[in-house]
Amino acid sequence: MDAQAFREFGKAAVDFVADYLENIRDHDVLPSVEPGYLLDLLPKQMPETPETWSEVLKDIDRVIKPGLTHWQSPNMHAYYPTSVSYPSIVGEMLASGFSIMGFSWICSPACTELEVVVMDWLAKFLNLPQHFLHENEGPGGGVIQGSASEAVLVAVLAAREQAVRRLRLSQPELSESEIRGKLIAYSSDQSNSCIEKAGVLAAMPIKLLPAGEDLVLRGDALKHAIEQDVAAGLIPVICIASLGTTGTCAYDDIESLATICEQNDVWLHVDAAYAGGAFALEECSELRRGLERVDSLNFNLHKFMLVNFDCAAMWLRDANKVIDSFNVDRIYLKHKHEGQTQIPDFRHWQIPLGRRFRALKVWITFRTLGAEGLRAHIRKHIRLAEQFEDLVKADERFELIAPRALGLVCFRAKGDNEITSQLLQRLMERKKIYMVKAEHCGQLFLRFAVCGMDPKPSDIEFAWTEIESQLTSLCAEQQVNSRKAGELSELTHHLSGLHLTNETLQR
Amino acid sequence: MDAQAFREFGKAAVDFVADYLENIRDHDVLPSVEPGYLLDLLPKQMPETPETWSEVLKDIDRVIKPGLTHWQSPNMHAYYPTSVSYPSIVGEMLASGFSIMGFSWICSPACTELEVVVMDWLAKFLNLPQHFLHENEGPGGGVIQGSASEAVLVAVLAAREQAVRRLRLSQPELSESEIRGKLIAYSSDQSNSCIEKAGVLAAMPIKLLPAGEDLVLRGDALKHAIEQDVAAGLIPVICIASLGTTGTCAYDDIESLATICEQNDVWLHVDAAYAGGAFALEECSELRRGLERVDSLNFNLHKFMLVNFDCAAMWLRDANKVIDSFNVDRIYLKHKHEGQTQIPDFRHWQIPLGRRFRALKVWITFRTLGAEGLRAHIRKHIRLAEQFEDLVKADERFELIAPRALGLVCFRAKGDNEITSQLLQRLMERKKIYMVKAEHCGQLFLRFAVCGMDPKPSDIEFAWTEIESQLTSLCAEQQVNSRKAGELSELTHHLSGLHLTNETLQR
Incomplete structure (x- = not known):
């Protein structure tokens, strides 16, 4: 692939990502595929000759997207958020465009030094103690x-x-x-x-x-x-x-x-x-x-x-x-400035030797959102979780298992674990929202985490309607089932009076 | 940043990367900055309010690029190659656009299954033993x-x-x-x-x-x-x-x-x-x-x-x-299909819990280059290293320290280590090419690795000319120096005959 094809492919991919994220609510958050779906769709060997990028992009739409769990969807409420932002995506692409290694200062001074800068920015933004700052020269x-x-x-x-x-x-x-x-x-x-x-x-x-x-x-x-x-x-x-x-x-x-x-x-x-x-x-x-x-x-x-x-x-x-x-150093890793300055050689701070230029996406994200943008994002998560918490509290069929904390609400359907377990199973089968369960002291509960790139109050409404309506359906079905079970037991009793065998009954 | 701004920023960044890689020979492979250069250029805190993406992109050009060691340059000959390709860059961007987590199948079936597919593709491409394949169900x-x-x-x-x-x-x-x-x-x-x-x-x-x-x-x-x-x-x-x-x-x-x-x-x-x-x-x-x-x-x-x-x-x-x-599993990580299928939950195969969708860039790269493209790339590295090896062999001032192996040639200037060490120092100061030294049995040598995204025979010529001409200059300077030293020692001898003190001489 030459630079011209990259310009076309890259820009088409930018639009693909923008379209995907703008329309993410169109997809169920959970995919409708069975294990092994992709193994059946793809060839068993890599192609011998090159294929065009447009074929590949079409396949991403056709075979990859249907197998994604949409972590950037506002209907994702499982685990904790894994949020991306537009500037961060661009930062990741620029970093892979440079494709440098940052295991020592000389390997790319900008990589090490930008990491020092953004880690200090972040430490100050988070109000961390002074001794965690590089600029202190401690x-x-x-x-x-x-x-x-x-x-x-x-x-x-x-x-x-x-x-x-x-x-x-x-x-x-x-x-x-x-x-x-x-x-x-x-x-x-x-x-x-x-x-x-x-x-x-x-x-x-x-x-x-x-x-x-x-x-x-x-x-x-x-x-x-x-x-x-x-x-x-x-x-x-x-x-x-x-x-x-x-x-x-x-x-x-x-x-x-x-x-x-x-x-x-x-x-x-x-x-x-x-x-x-x-x-x-x-x-x-x-x-x-x-x-x-x-x-x-x-x-x-x-x-x-x-x-x-x-x-x-x-x-x-x-x-x-x-x-x-x-x-555990080697001669080929040494460089002239090593140990002479306050600039760290980060390879000694971590497990692997290699390191990507991750500071770049951090820097780009922080600058284009600003401290006020980052604070607003966290506050939004908290506010949306409060909204959900209020909805739980207002419905006497549910209970909180712990106080809401930041963007997380832990709750369950009152009663034995079975109802909460069945509720989650229904929700997972419907694939509209995704939560996971956890357990404490024998009590099963659901974790509702505010996630996604840009969740809104209407998304919380959507999730709550899904949850409470499914509990309503579940209870209704159970009543029907238990009425049927009651009727069946009555019928059995009646039939057994007629001295019919079980075998006859089951036919 | 909204989707529209992302479309603009993303496409500008695609062009930025294409321009960078197309013109990478314009830069010295090593940067001309001193430790701490970036700390002096950037503010000590993140901005309170958002800045525009165009300001940020300008700064990447102004302050980041000058601090890069250009790993994709064909004049990079240090370590082993860290090669990127255009399709891989797009793959990385798409993966960060999806920003999914792949620690279990349900987390994003496509992530796990595409990894199974490409790892089998790669194993077959590399002619690895059958028992390393997923498709064997072993x-x-x-x-x-x-x-x-x-x-x-x-x-x-x-x-x-x-x-x-x-x-x-x-x-x-x-x-x-x-x-x-x-x-x-x-x-x-x-x-x-x-x-x-x-x-x-x-x-x-x-x-x-x-x-x-x-x-x-x-x-x-x-x-x-x-x-x-x-x-x-x-x-x-x-x-x-x-x-x-x-x-x-x-x-x-x-x-x-x-x-x-x-x-x-x-x-x-x-x-x-x-x-x-x-x-x-x-x-x-x-x-x-x-x-x-x-x-x-x-x-x-x-x-x-x-x-x-x-x-x-x-x-x-x-x-x-x-x-x-x-x-070491937890209830919130379990899912319905776990352990029931031949699809692995890769979190158990690795150290961290989280995992990126790295298979996507692999798949895109393999498909757009094809097996023949990948083989051609490796053969090109070998051929270029052979070209360099021939140049070393043809110059009696140099010697190989080991046989050329794939894209690596290990060589030194004949004589004591000092000359090789000084040669490398000169080359590093000139910043045109980047090699690192290593040592075996007391012999210092230079490692010349073919690297970069798209190295050509003319790049090997360029590197060789740089190396051998610098050895020529170094030897010439040393001859001048030793002649000067000889003259100085003669002069001292003469002056000492005149009974002048050292202090007078040094004035």
Whole structure:
């Protein structure tokens, strides 16, 4: 493909994307395909000779689009939002147009330096503590990781290596493998699966401590666990707190956790993948309490900052603790300015060597939306969730399972779990809206998250009408069924009086 | 930004990218900026109100482009290629336009299924063994990881967990931490730094075994190491072989390594990040020897397949070994079809939970270039490297340090390291071409890799002229300097005869 064909293909693709996003409400949010649909539609081998871009674009419309779950639809209410914005899409394309690697400064100075700039911009926008800024020339700073999972894993691995080094000095009688065998980490039983997975990957068990009834993890639970573990000869390493949790967006109590971590030389990491966006709002300043005492923090820009995945911000109080743990350098990676300046070589801050120019889409998005645009977006999510919460509260057939938190409402149909489960099944089959279920203390509930690129009050109305009308239908059907069951049982009783056999009845 | 503005911005950006790539030879490959240049140019805070996209695009031209190292330039000869193509850029944009998540089938069936399709296409194109195909419905298959580093880490971690489980059964007298403390892995001292880093992250030492004089790791070196380690009570887990190595693109001897691995129940992973592309060529079929005996394999599509980073293919002989090791599921991630079909839930095949729709750019690139286009691209790299090799051989001031391998030529100026080092320094200062140095057995050498989106024979001529003319200048300057030094020493001798003090002389 030459540059001229690219100009045509690229512009057609821009229109394709604009048309798709402008008309996203035309599609059911969930696709109507069965597993394997695409395997049957596509050839078993790549074509030997080139095909034209227009054929390919037609196929994207014909075979790919029908198999998409539309995450940018306002009828997406599953998981947490994965929001894109128009400027971010352009930023991603420009970055792939440059296709540079950013593993060291010399590899593309603009890549490293723009990341320093936007991570400081973001830290200030979110009102994070000063020691997380690059401009302070301290050992702290921010970095873009691929995902929250990676950010958590980086914190877990760095904390592990730091603990091993510390213990080798303080307890020289222990071998390295004895030390590693005693390491233990903590999180809440409400935390994201990626935290437990980080423990598996790091070969360091992560104890999932029981959150309170309000689903919040507090210092006393951590204190109790640490006391028990230390008594049993274990070595506490890191606690991963959540702001907020995946199930209900509960906020762990950072202040009391920090106190226990400080007393026990335990690394405190905060996974604020979703709620971190609210740090930007004065009315949510309570959420930031204790952040000046944490060692590291992660926040997903695709959740609230309208920058498309992947783009997970991570801040470290002391980046040297990660660099020390991960640096395995080779001569071909060295460059003249290495280590001489305050410009980080971000490859030492992360797991992979390679890195994309992700700062570009962040910069473009921040500049074209402005701080006021970003704040307005978060506030809109909160307002729409309030609207949904009011609708739930006003319908006595439903109940909230936890307080609304930011853009998330957790609710269920009153009564046993079966009705909520059946309701979700109907909604999934109808494919108009997409929610997922979760469970707490044996109670099944539905998570309604405000998502999509540009959700509106009418979308919330639409979702609510869908939910409550399906509950109405479900209950009506159940009444019919139970009346039928009653009639059938009466009939059976009557027939059995006639001494007819079951076999006759079933014919 | 609304859809209309996006249509304008997007199309302007398409032209910007096309102009950039068409005129990439106009720029020095290395930028003329000093560390911190961008920090001085940009504001310390994000703007409060939105700026127009045209201002931003102007700034990309004004402040970003001057800070880029131009990886798509044909004058890039450092590291290995990171090649993009026009269709891949469009694919990346479309994927960010959809901005879906692909961590399970229901999250977007097209995302998972297209990945199954293109990974099988690629496996067939590369003539990989049958058991790496999804269509065989066996336990094997391919997956797209973010980078070679991640692929290697996945193999290392899965091998580690499988070994722990095996040993817990076979040696129940050992505790888990005793087992973990005895685990050991192997690679060559020529392997990429990401392999050593995987060992650090996995808390499992990776012994870097001495490659032969030809820089190849063979079974006998592995056998020797394993015998020693087993005698010392250690437990061999995995060997990571390279096809080819980062320094010189040497090919480890897979057959003899496989024999030792099979005898010792050791996982054999092959890092073919660069050379994997040559599996597609009949004339390179020798390279595929032994692949039917390996457990896992990784290959970077951005190196030879014209798909932009990040896109690292990984194949597993038995994916269940990874899934078993990594699966930590939650109720909100389950879906109706899970585990019922042959369609994988790729989140269990990788480290993070989230995943982008990377298969889309692969599919678009493969279809618009065709198998013949991809093979032609690899053959072009080889031909251009041959052209460069001939130029080196024809100039008696230079010597090859290893045989040319695919698109890589390793060479040096004859004589001591100082001259090669100074030559590279001059070249870096002039910024016309970019190479990096490496070292083997005390000999410093330069790596000349054919890179860029569309390199031509004239680009090789350009690079060679730059290199040899700079050596000529360097030698001339050195002769002048040594003559001057000679004259100065004579003059000093003469002056000292006049009993003048040094102070007088220096005035």
